[in-house]
Amino acid sequence: MSQQRPPVRPDHRTRPTRRPRPAATAGVLIALALLTACRGQQDRAAPGAPAAPAAGVVAPAKVEVIAGLAGCEAEIRTEAEELREGVCRTREGDFLITTFPEERLKETWLESARVYGGTYLVGMRWVVSAEPATLRPLRTKLGGEIRKLSGIGPRPTSS
Secondary structure, eight states: OOOOOOOOOOOTTTSOOOOOOHHHHHHHHHHHHHHHHHHHOOOOOOTTOOOOOTTOOOOOSOHHHHHHHHTSOOEEEEEOSSOEEEEEEOSSOEEEEEEOSSHHHHHHHHHHHTTTOEEEEEETTEEEEOOHHHHHHHHHHHOOEEEEEOOOSOOOOOO
8 A cells, every 4th residue: 555645735834034135125224215315305595596417416525626527726725624715717707615524614614604695505515605696507517505695784775
């Protein structure tokens, strides 16, 4: 007499489980965090300002690199621990590039500049100071946002 075995049925408990690799999981989480952070930012540009570059590129915080992106060679005028400044001259106009080693130093500088008023192109750890007509074309090359700071004191009256 031959002994017959029962047919083998697939059993979900005996299959090996596929678990995501830790590196893949970390990569997905990082990508999701970056996507969420980027989507949450709003442009606080001055009304009528052109959009930032289509690729979303924003210039890095180095005077020479920002100057190169703007199409000029900066003449460094201040080299200090808390900031670097360079002057540029282009067809669009003259402007001052100021970079900072930390974002908080940039914000402190902008708070101080508020006293004088003016319009600035502001990026991560950098500020470009110029006339508004010069800042608009620079924004398309550098990214950032155009901020108008109101000065303090009496306003001039027109006669």
